[in-house]
Amino acid sequence: MRPPEAQTPCAxxxxxxxxxxxxxxxxxxxxxxxxxxxxxxDAIAAEAGSNKMSFYRSxxxxxxxxxxxxxxxxxxxxxxxxxxxARYPDDPRRQVEALFEAQLDHAKSSxxxxxxxxxxxVEISDHEDELSTLVRAYKEQVRRRLRAIxxxxxxxxxxxxxxxxxxxxxxGNFTRLTFALGSGPIAAALPAVRTLIDAHLLGKSx
Amino acid sequence: MRPPEAQTPCAxxxxxxxxxxxxxxxxxxxxxxxxxxxxxxDAIAAEAGSNKMSFYRSxxxxxxxxxxxxxxxxxxxxxxxxxxxARYPDDPRRQVEALFEAQLDHAKSSxxxxxxxxxxxVEISDHEDELSTLVRAYKEQVRRRLRAIxxxxxxxxxxxxxxxxxxxxxxGNFTRLTFALGSGPIAAALPAVRTLIDAHLLGKSx
DNA sequence: GGCATACGTTACCGACAGGTAACATGATGA
DNA sequence: TCATCATGTTACCTGTCGGTAACGTATGCC
Numbered sequence: 001m002r003p004p005e006a007q008t009p010c011a012x013x014x015x016x017x018x019x020x021x022x023x024x025x026x027x028x029x030x031x032x033x034x035x036x037x038x039x040x041x042d043a044i045a046a047e048a049g050s051n052k053m054s055f056y057r058s059x060x061x062x063x064x065x066x067x068x069x070x071x072x073x074x075x076x077x078x079x080x081x082x083x084x085x086a087r088y089p090d091d092p093r094r095q096v097e098a099l100f101e102a103q104l105d106h107a108k109s110s111x112x113x114x115x116x117x118x119x120x121x122v123e124i125s126d127h128e129d130e131l132s133t134l135v136r137a138y139k140e141q142v143r144r145r146l147r148a149i150x151x152x153x154x155x156x157x158x159x160x161x162x163x164x165x166x167x168x169x170x171x172g173n174f175t176r177l178t179f180a181l182g183s184g185p186i187a188a189a190l191p192a193v194r195t196l197i198d199a200h201l202l203g204k205s206x
Numbered sequence: 207m208r209p210p211e212a213q214t215p216c217a218x219x220x221x222x223x224x225x226x227x228x229x230x231x232x233x234x235x236x237x238x239x240x241x242x243x244x245x246x247x248d249a250i251a252a253e254a255g256s257n258k259m260s261f262y263r264s265x266x267x268x269x270x271x272x273x274x275x276x277x278x279x280x281x282x283x284x285x286x287x288x289x290x291x292a293r294y295p296d297d298p299r300r301q302v303e304a305l306f307e308a309q310l311d312h313a314k315s316s317x318x319x320x321x322x323x324x325x326x327x328v329e330i331s332d333h334e335d336e337l338s339t340l341v342r343a344y345k346e347q348v349r350r351r352l353r354a355i356x357x358x359x360x361x362x363x364x365x366x367x368x369x370x371x372x373x374x375x376x377x378g379n380f381t382r383l384t385f386a387l388g389s390g391p392i393a394a395a396l397p398a399v400r401t402l403i404d405a406h407l408l409g410k411s412x
Numbered sequence: 413g414g415c416a417t418a419c420g421t422t423a424c425c426g427a428c429a430g431g432t433a434a435c436a437t438g439a440t441g442a
Numbered sequence: 443t444c445a446t447c448a449t450g451t452t453a454c455c456t457g458t459c460g461g462t463a464a465c466g467t468a469t470g471c472c
Contacts, residue, residue, distance in 0.1 A: 017448065034331045037243045040429060052431080054449060062430065121383040122328040125240045139384045143391055163391030164398035167377030168370070174380040175373065177327040178345045185349055185369030192370035195405045196398055223418065246459060258461080260419060268460065414472090421466075429458070437450075442443100 020058035023048040024068065031069055032113050036123050041065075063131070066120075070134045073116040077138075080106075081145075092152040093197055096165060100190045103169065107176050107186050115173035142166060155200035164196055226264035229254040230274070237275055238319050242329050247271075269337070272326075276340045279322040283344075286312075287351075298358040299403055302371060306396045309375065313382050313392050321379035348372060361406035370402055 026048035030039040041062050045055040059065045084102040088094035106112055113119065117138045124131045146169070147162030155161045172186040179185070232254035236245040247268050251261040265271045290308040294300035312318055319325065323344045330337045352375070353368030361367045378392040385391070 019449065035243075035329055037241075038329070038331055041431085042429080051450065051452095053433095053451080056431065057449080115380075118380055118383070119328045122325045123241055123244070125244055136384050139381065157397070160394045160397055163394030164374070166391045167381065167395055167398065168373045169377070170380040171373030171375070171377030174321075174324055174376040175345065177324070178342050185372045188366045188369030189373055191363070191366055192373065192402055195402055199401045199405065225419070247461080248459080257420065257422095259421075259463095262461065263419080416469105416471085418469080419467085421464100423463085423465105425460105425462075427459080430456090432455075433453085435451080435453105438448090440445100440447080442445090 017058065019048070019050050019054050023050055023055055023058060024065070024072075027065055028069055028072060031066070032111070032116055036066055036069075036120060063128075067130060067134065070117060070120060070131065070138075074134070074138050077115075077117070092149045093201075096146075096149055096153075096193060096197065097190065100169070100172075100193050103172055104186060104190065107172065107184070108182050110181065112176055114176040115170065118170060118173055119177075142169070150200070153197065153201065155197070157200060161196060161200045165193060168192055223264065225254070225256050225260050229256060229261055229264060230271070230278075233271055234275055234278060237272070238317070238322055242272055242275075242326060269334075273336060273340065276323060276326060276337065276344075280340070280344050283321075283323070298355045299407075302352075302355055302359075302399060302403065303396065306375070306378075306399050309378055310392060310396065313378065313390070314388050316387065318382055320382040321376065324376060324379055325383075348375070356406070359403065359407065361403065363406060367402060367406045371399060374398055 023045060027039070027044045030044055030047060041055055042052050044065075045052045059068075080102065081099065084098045085095045087098055117135050120131065121135045121139075124135070143163065143166050146165045147159050150158035150162040150165065153161075168189045172184075172189050175184045175186060229251060233245070233250045236250055236253060247261055248258050250271075251258045265274075286308065287305065290304045291301045293304055323341050326337065327341045327345075330341070349369065349372050352371045353365050356364035356368040356371070359367075374395045378390075378395050381390045381392060
């Protein structure tokens with residue numbers, strides 16, 4: 001996927017450089033804080049202690065940077081997910097609870113702006129195919145994973161349960177944008193999750 | 207709130223004109239479709255069959271238009287809410303179900319882009335006080351209303367139930383941005399709502 | 413007719429956006 | 443020492459943005 005051109009003799013891996021990394025980290029931070037359309041290339045480079053020219057030596061365009069940003073956000077998200085889930089192998093119910101616990105925990109951090117990928121869906125119009133495809137693939141995987149866990153629990157209407165869990169998850173992400181740190185309705189997610197799982201494990205409900 | 211200046215002798219009500227209405231409707235449509243930052247004043251005026259100069263004769267600034275847009279969206283939303291709820295006076299449980307039925311129904315329309323106010327929260331940075339205050343007030347009222355209905359049901363942990371309902375509602379709005387018409391997880395909202403209400407009416411759950 | 417209202421048209425402004433050219437510098441390594 | 447590479451610097455291009463000035467015109471009211 002990535003052409004092996006411009007390979008430096010040693011040091012940083014495959015075409016990556018120090019400024020590039022600094023710029024990219026800065027970009028991720030600014031995109032998260034102000035939205036994708038709310039941050040210009042110039043501002044990113046300056047905030048990274050560099051300049052626009054150096055930016056364009058590392059990134060083909062702003063769109064390329066945004067795509068990489070979204071991919072990185074997804075990568076981090078799944079790492080976060082896997083870490084939460086890994087603590088309870090073979091216990092899908094506790095896995096789900098751990099996910100929502102971790103979400104609540106993360107929502108209490110001041111830098112949290114909900115779901116970066118989901119927020120991007122608001123900003124990118126439908127014709128920006130590459131970006132919206134990234135977001136769609138991510139959301140579909142969230143859905144698939146939650147449904148799979150619901151199935152693993154042996155729940156009745158597992159797909160429906162998985163989807164309901166996704167609604168609670170995304171509801172938390174969405175409301176987090178508006179409500180300050182610990183004050184939002186997101187704290188109600190975990191009890192609701194437990195109730196729903198109970199209902200889907202004991203009997204038919206909807 | 208609105209100064210009574212420039213009152214025309216008769217015809218359209220209090221300072222409003224035909225172009226103004228056309229421009230405003232066009233703006234609402236475009237904001238919904240492409241986001242607030244994704245639409246320029248020029249594009250709005252042109253799409254409305256007018257021009258920028260006429261725009262600025264009716265609106266003090268783009269920010270003023272955006273504020274009015276958000277207020278209008280909120281007005282329409284509560285009208286929609288009240289209509290759904292009014293069909294079942296004195297039956298709070300059915301009121302909630304009617305809300306989620308109406309949401310699902312609306313989500314199936316092609317123009318639906320979830321929650322306009324919530325989407326705006328993604329685009330406006332924190333320092334734009336006037337706009338983010340509008341969004342926050344709206345979201346707080348959603349929360350208050352859902353909690354109130356939960357209380358009216360006589361539910362245990364009514365606040366928690368109300369918050370959980372809000373998460374499901376906003377989760378539906380958020381996911382609607384990504385999943386096409388009827389294909390998203392939003393269909394799982396209503397069964398989940400019923401399950402949660404049942405649990406909160408029968409016994410303690412979480 | 414005279415006048416104000418409402419609207420269209422053209423042209424312009426300063427600011428900033430994404431993106432590029434050309435050149436200077438400083439470290440590295442053969 | 444000399445070439446190379448990564449980076450910084452300055453200047454510039456084009457386009458678009460929010461916003462304004464000045465002028466023209468159709469309508470309708472008195």
